[in-house]
Amino acid sequence: MTTVLFAAPSLWPEYQAELPKALAEAGVQAKVVIDAAPEVVDYIVYAPSSPLQDFTAYHRTKAVLSLWAGVERVVGNKTLTQPLCRMVDPGLTEGMVEWVVGHALRHHLGMDRHIVNPGHVWDPTCPPLAREHPVAVLGMGALGAACAAALRALNFPVTGWSRTEKPGCLHGEDGLRQALASAQIVVLLLPKTPETENLLNGERLALLPQGAVILNPGRGALIDDGALLAALNAGHVGHATLDVFRVEPLPADHPFWTHPRVTVTPHIAADTRAYSAARVIAENIRRGETGEPFLHLVDRARGY
Ligand code: NDP
Ligand code: OXD
Numbered sequence: 024m025t026t027v028l029f030a031a032p033s034l035w036p037e038y039q040a041e042l043p044k045a046l047a048e049a050g051v052q053a054k055v056v057i058d059a060a061p062e063v064v065d066y067i068v069y070a071p072s073s074p075l076q077d078f079t080a081y082h083r084t085k086a087v088l089s090l091w092a093g094v095e096r097v098v099g100n101k102t103l104t105q106p107l108c109r110m111v112d113p114g115l116t117e118g119m120v121e122w123v124v125g126h127a128l129r130h131h132l133g134m135d136r137h138i139v140n141p142g143h144v145w146d147p148t149c150p151p152l153a154r155e156h157p158v159a160v161l162g163m164g165a166l167g168a169a170c171a172a173a174l175r176a177l178n179f180p181v182t183g184w185s186r187t188e189k190p191g192c193l194h195g196e197d198g199l200r201q202a203l204a205s206a207q208i209v210v211l212l213l214p215k216t217p218e219t220e221n222l223l224n225g226e227r228l229a230l231l232p233q234g235a236v237i238l239n240p241g242r243g244a245l246i247d248d249g250a251l252l253a254a255l256n257a258g259h260v261g262h263a264t265l266d267v268f269r270v271e272p273l274p275a276d277h278p279f280w281t282h283p284r285v286t287v288t289p290h291i292a293a294d295t296r297a298y299s300a301a302r303v304i305a306e307n308i309r310r311g312e313t314g315e316p317f318l319h320l321v322d323r324a325r326g327y
Pocket of ligand 1: 092093094110111115161162163164165166167184185186187188212213214215216218219240241242266267290291292293294327
């Protein structure tokens, strides 16, 4: 059985080492290669940025296993008729929790005032407690739910919002308005779909309390950039820490780079790490081989 990696060549050494190990642990015998004729390929391990965009020739392939959690670049690909699984991986989740909690605490504690204090001002104002700083987490999936749990463990009152109804979580337009109206910090962990594009538009940004902070490690298109800049310029939004953008790398002349109320991080919130992702992939290949249902199947109609 043959598994091919379609991803940046720089990833090959790690996956060449980790995937065979993980497959052996899962009790699966498979060859892992970086190139093979389409007619011999059983599984494709896939980065959506890969040059492979036409899957027509892969008749034998049983599944495409994405290395990314977000699959918006591939979900609408009509040549891909096999099951598509996305990445849900403890390593990815751990990274995202650390990024979200770190940036939330930066703003919550007002750390910047003390880190950059050229006038050596002795300002003894104490920061509030987390219990006084409500957070809205938009998107309560694998990553959002873990971030919400970590923030709750620090005593932040967290309101979650998702597409479907779930216990302890808001949904729908009314739920979104309610979540935004009280949020001092908003975390965006939604996939990019036609429904979520420009979710944070001018009207919804206006619902936020004065000075609220936005953390976006989800996807750039979730926010209307122009509306965000206007809200930042007006001081209505206090700060935006953005990890993802409509165009990546963020173009050098984009106003986000120089805006005093924007922090840009270069899509590094959470990485797919080969040593843990390989186990997720191997488990799905094992399932494919034994006829068990795949984990983390993408729902093409839903878009995530
Ligand atoms: P999941 O699919 O597990 O969760 C998505 C969540 O978004 C679900 O709670 C879902 O609701 C909700 N959602 C989807 N559409 C809507 C909608 N129209 N209205 C309201 N809620 C909606 O994804 P993950 O948590 O694994 O990942 C989230 C995103 O994070 C990825 O799609 C990717 O874009 C981004 N990401 C970014 C990384 C980075 O380094 N910056 C790294 C990894 C991921 P429901 O539960 O009802 O289905
Ligand atoms: C992902 C990402 O979707 O890195 O996994 O953004």
